[in-house]
Amino acid sequence: MRERTSGRTVGGFRNLFLQGPAVTLLLLWMLVPLGMTLWFSFQRYNLINPMISGFAGWDNYTYLLTDPALWTAMGNTLLLVGWVLAISVIGGTLLAVLFQQEFFGRGIARLLVIAPFFVMPTVGALVWKNMLMHPVNGVFAWLSNLLGLPVIDWFSAMPLTSIIIIVAWQWMPFALLILLTAIQSLDDDQVEAARMDGAGPLAIFWFITLPHLKRAISVVIMIEMIFLLTVFAEIFVTTSGGPGLASTNLAYFIYIRALLDFDVGGASAGGVIAIILANIVAIFLVRTVAKNLET
Amino acid sequence: MNPSMTKKLLLTLLAWGIALIVFFPIFWMVLTGFKTEGEAVATPPSLFFEPTLAGYNTVMARADYLKFALNSIVISFGSTLLALLVAIPAAYSMAFLPTKRTRGTLLWMLSTKMLPPVGVLMPVYLLFRDMGLLDSQLGLIVVYMLMNLPIVVWMLYTFFKDIPKDILEAGRMDGAGTLQEVLYLLLPLTLPGIASTGLLSVILSWNEAFWSLNLTTSDAAPLTAFIASFSSPEGLFWAKLSAASTLAIAPILIFGWMTQKQMVRGLTFGAVK
Amino acid sequence: MATLQLNNIVKDFGGTQVIKGVDLEVKDREFVVFVGPSGCGKSTLMRMIAGLESTTSGDISIDGQRINDVGPADRGLAMVFQSYALYPHMSVEDNMGFSLRLAKVPRAERREKVLAAARILQLEELLDRKPRALSGGQRQRVAIGRAIVRNPSIFLFDEPLSNLDAALRVQMRIELARLHEELDATMIYVTHDQIEAMTMADKIVVLQGGVVEQIGSPMELYHHPRNRFVAGFIGSPKMNFLDIEVRGADAEGVDVALPGGDCRVPVEGGDAKPGDTLTLGIRPEHLKLDDRGPLTGRIVVIERLGGVTSLYLEHGDSEWILVADGDVAHRVHDEVRFSFDPACAHLFKGDGTALVHRHRHPLVDIDRKENRAPSASEGR
Numbered sequence: 040m041r042e043r044t045s046g047r048t049v050g051g052f053r054n055l056f057l058q059g060p061a062v063t064l065l066l067l068w069m070l071v072p073l074g075m076t077l078w079f080s081f082q083r084y085n086l087i088n089p090m091i092s093g094f095a096g097w098d099n100y101t102y103l104l105t106d107p108a109l110w111t112a113m114g115n116t117l118l119l120v121g122w123v124l125a126i127s128v129i130g131g132t133l134l135a136v137l138f139q140q141e142f143f144g145r146g147i148a149r150l151l152v153i154a155p156f157f158v159m160p161t162v163g164a165l166v167w168k169n170m171l172m173h174p175v176n177g178v179f180a181w182l183s184n185l186l187g188l189p190v191i192d193w194f195s196a197m198p199l200t201s202i203i204i205i206v207a208w209q210w211m212p213f214a215l216l217i218l219l220t221a222i223q224s225l226d227d228d229q230v231e232a233a234r235m236d237g238a239g240p241l242a243i244f245w246f247i248t249l250p251h252l253k254r255a256i257s258v259v260i261m262i263e264m265i266f267l268l269t270v271f272a273e274i275f276v277t278t279s280g281g282p283g284l285a286s287t288n289l290a291y292f293i294y295i296r297a298l299l300d301f302d303v304g305g306a307s308a309g310g311v312i313a314i315i316l317a318n319i320v321a322i323f324l325v326r327t328v329a330k331n332l333e334t
Numbered sequence: 335m336n337p338s339m340t341k342k343l344l345l346t347l348l349a350w351g352i353a354l355i356v357f358f359p360i361f362w363m364v365l366t367g368f369k370t371e372g373e374a375v376a377t378p379p380s381l382f383f384e385p386t387l388a389g390y391n392t393v394m395a396r397a398d399y400l401k402f403a404l405n406s407i408v409i410s411f412g413s414t415l416l417a418l419l420v421a422i423p424a425a426y427s428m429a430f431l432p433t434k435r436t437r438g439t440l441l442w443m444l445s446t447k448m449l450p451p452v453g454v455l456m457p458v459y460l461l462f463r464d465m466g467l468l469d470s471q472l473g474l475i476v477v478y479m480l481m482n483l484p485i486v487v488w489m490l491y492t493f494f495k496d497i498p499k500d501i502l503e504a505g506r507m508d509g510a511g512t513l514q515e516v517l518y519l520l521l522p523l524t525l526p527g528i529a530s531t532g533l534l535s536v537i538l539s540w541n542e543a544f545w546s547l548n549l550t551t552s553d554a555a556p557l558t559a560f561i562a563s564f565s566s567p568e569g570l571f572w573a574k575l576s577a578a579s580t581l582a583i584a585p586i587l588i589f590g591w592m593t594q595k596q597m598v599r600g601l602t603f604g605a606v607k
Numbered sequence: 608m609a610t611l612q613l614n615n616i617v618k619d620f621g622g623t624q625v626i627k628g629v630d631l632e633v634k635d636r637e638f639v640v641f642v643g644p645s646g647c648g649k650s651t652l653m654r655m656i657a658g659l660e661s662t663t664s665g666d667i668s669i670d671g672q673r674i675n676d677v678g679p680a681d682r683g684l685a686m687v688f689q690s691y692a693l694y695p696h697m698s699v700e701d702n703m704g705f706s707l708r709l710a711k712v713p714r715a716e717r718r719e720k721v722l723a724a725a726r727i728l729q730l731e732e733l734l735d736r737k738p739r740a741l742s743g744g745q746r747q748r749v750a751i752g753r754a755i756v757r758n759p760s761i762f763l764f765d766e767p768l769s770n771l772d773a774a775l776r777v778q779m780r781i782e783l784a785r786l787h788e789e790l791d792a793t794m795i796y797v798t799h800d801q802i803e804a805m806t807m808a809d810k811i812v813v814l815q816g817g818v819v820e821q822i823g824s825p826m827e828l829y830h831h832p833r834n835r836f837v838a839g840f841i842g843s844p845k846m847n848f849l850d851i852e853v854r855g856a857d858a859e860g861v862d863v864a865l866p867g868g869d870c871r872v873p874v875e876g877g878d879a880k881p882g883d884t885l886t887l888g889i890r891p892e893h894l895k896l897d898d899r900g901p902l903t904g905r906i907v908v909i910e911r912l913g914g915v916t917s918l919y920l921e922h923g924d925s926e927w928i929l930v931a932d933g934d935v936a937h938r939v940h941d942e943v944r945f946s947f948d949p950a951c952a953h954l955f956k957g958d959g960t961a962l963v964h965r966h967r968h969p970l971v972d973i974d975r976k977e978n979r980a981p982s983a984s985e986g987r
Contacts, residue, residue, distance in 0.1 A: 053427065053431060054427045054431055054433060056423075057423040057424060057426060057427035057431075058423070058424040058427050058428065058439065060420045060423070060424070061420045061421060061423075061424035061443075061483060061487060062424070062439065062443075064420060064479075064480060064483065065442075065443055065446050065480065065483060065484065068446065068480040069446045069449060071457070071461075072449075072453075072454035072457040072458050072461075073449065073453075073454065075454075075456070075457030075460075075461075076453060076454055076456060076457050079456055079457065134352065137345070137348065137349050137352070138349060140345050140349070141342060141345070142342055142345040142346040142349050142350075143342070143343075143346045144346070144350065145349070148349050148350050148353040149353075150591050151353040151354070151356065151357040152352065152353040152356045152357065153590075153591075153594060154356075154357055154360055154587055154590075154591075155356060155357075155359070155360065156590070157537060157541075157583070157586050157587045157589075157590030157591075158360060158541075158583050158586075158587070159540070159541045159543070159557070159558055159561065159579075159582060159583055159586070160541060160543050160558075161543050161558045161559075161561040161562045162363075162561050162579040162582060162583055163359070165561060165562075165564055165575065165579070166359050166360075166362070166363045166576075166579065167359060169572055169575065170359070170362055170363065170366060170572065170576075171359060171362070176375040176376075176379075176572075178362065178379055181378050181379055185378075208356070208359070211356075212356065213601075216594060216597075216598060217598055217601065217602055217606055220595065220598040220606055221606045254605065254606075255602070255605070255606045258602045258603075258605045258606060259602075262601065262602065265447070265448060265450075268450060269450045269451055269452050269544065271452070271543065271544045271547070272543030272544065272547065272558070272562070275543070275547060275562065276561075276562050276564075289452070290450070290451075290452040290544075293452045293455065294452065294455070294548070297455055297456055297459070298459075298548065303456050303460070306455070306456050307456045307457075309452070310450075310452055310453035310454060310455065310456060311453065313450045313452050313453045314449060314450060314453035314454075316450075317448050317449070317450045317453070318448060320448070321445060321448035324444075324448070325441055325444060325445055325448075327605060328441070328444060328603045328604070328605050329437070329441055
């Protein structure tokens, strides 16, 4: 550690002093709640019934894993994540290519199309719920009437689909924003060389643009996955997980356990499951980013 | 008309069509904010109407709206300032005094972002209850600071890395000490980067809905919670909801538009530039 | 007034030695150029002198004072970076005056010094501009101006011309030489470009793999390279090399076998014995077309530059480059014969070291100043 660069002593001390606060805070933020979650998940612990206490062993887990509600929630989580990812990545890629073209008012159109990403999730969800998807006064209902189609009561007829639409509306612009930035770093010479080689627009998209976007797409997928696994506010303000469990995802399921049923042990066991799920994704994301760090 | 012009016109039509559809919900919300409650629920929906500020006036007149707004401002700016304060020294040392461990530290910081909030909801809730931080501004400030710290460090790190080492060395040859180097060279050169990092952190804190809904009830509740309170069926005052929502998202939307380019780096941990 | 001594300098980067024990003496007002292929350690060596890199072992002294532990700003040096490293947010004037501002020099005095430096470099018109509004050559001059303002005892230049286009490079080369006269300061200059080294240096230090291969005046390196690396590195096109057999050797010269007859090279024979293999080195410009010459080759490529013509020749598995005058009428595939003056030839042993020439070239000890008319502005 007596290495010196740039004429300055790079002792362990200097770095420790500068990075110490950030590292310590994050370490506490990670380890303390994680440890407690793990601990609670093996405890009988209910907030409104202090009589229930003591070591539970695997009970919380077995109870949870045999509860069909958990599997419904898991299924809903996967459907939500899968569909939103598909819509936002495919849509985002196509739109990125479109918004990269020269056209009139491109700058403003770009601003409009990425705007939903910056909208508060509660606001976005409520606008969709009340003003667009409302079966009586919503714009969609009016449109259906206009076209002579039956009016859909979105949130009771297809609750999960409605939530998927809302969440995709928020996250597709994110994919677009990232992919548009990535597409701009594509070397013009490369495209021109391909054109000289006789490639048409489709061939250019398939053989040049898409490979160039590969890493950006994988980053988008992983970051969205981390956020989408724990979608909460959109469900909270629209369907409250219902009807029944039709739109309950893992995050909302744990929330019900924790703050509505006050079952700390069960909620923590659910939390551990959520953490494991997220970490499977995380490993891949960290790897991709790490590759980038080397250059 | 030549073919390239036709192509451009078609592209314009297509792209603007999509942009308007995607933006429509926001547009509609803004529009509804200027309607009376009667017009807001009218069928067919009215596109042309006498605009009124009634919705805004009612919202602004409600004392609690200002409380929610103030909470949002205090919490998001407070957490951002704290995060910057902790992150700038860390990012400085990672960018300019790298060691073998720097890479590992950065990746570890990224990995703390992977902890889903639901996974740790219970312990954080109980800890906050015991420490009296439930429904307090300080509680959310701390949570948001920690939530955004990895992104802030990463973003600053990538901005600092962009400063050519030569310039700092030239400063050193000119006799600048650490403090002068930071004050005269680093800060002026990275101010745009620091500003957009700060704005991103404000945006993320402002829009955050999981912790704010679960850790606050009334005293420290920010705008996300205020808006969410409109979700109950009896709260169907669309014009007011729209006016309040417009007020809540307008500043953030503008921040977002201003910093979108630099933000991509922070959001993707430097993987996309 | 400044001299610099390097005493067995070593730089170790996490286990790999990039500078392996360098000794060097720089005299007052000398223009010393470090030259070598990329990765040879020349920039590291300069950065160690500047104080931007630490020294693993050995001593660096300025005017006899050991400065290993003195910070970069307090060594009394100024450095011009390859990228210029101008502060992008400051005007030209603030860029040049930054060191004085840090040293708390009063504003008026600061301005005066900046103006004086700007006058030398014809930058007066540009003082209010930001670096991004300047051309490459102007940025270069500001970087030099920033160094001049500090009034350093030694100037350090790290490949300062490599980002300029060819025409500007020639112009700046001349300007730098003029500046050296005018400032009368000690300068150390790093480059990979041998033309810059040959035209500007009093003394060239050839580095390879962290080791000094040779130190000497430009003409000394050209006429008396100490080893095969220096012989190949200095001079363009590269020196021709051919393995040959020794016929006989004594203190007066070495007889070597050539395809078209033996020849005697006037170098000290040392321990060379008949039957040994040596490497013969002849610069392309020292080969001449000669119908009775001892060497032959077939033309593969002809490069006509107008004034001179380069012929690329093949003979068996050996290749030759020959620089002839511009009016050579030969065609590709022609067989040509050529010869050389043995006094211009070099002989290298198996380990690369050269056999010492018996006669020193008359231009070797020429002073740099003799190559230039004294500048009009000075009364010397």
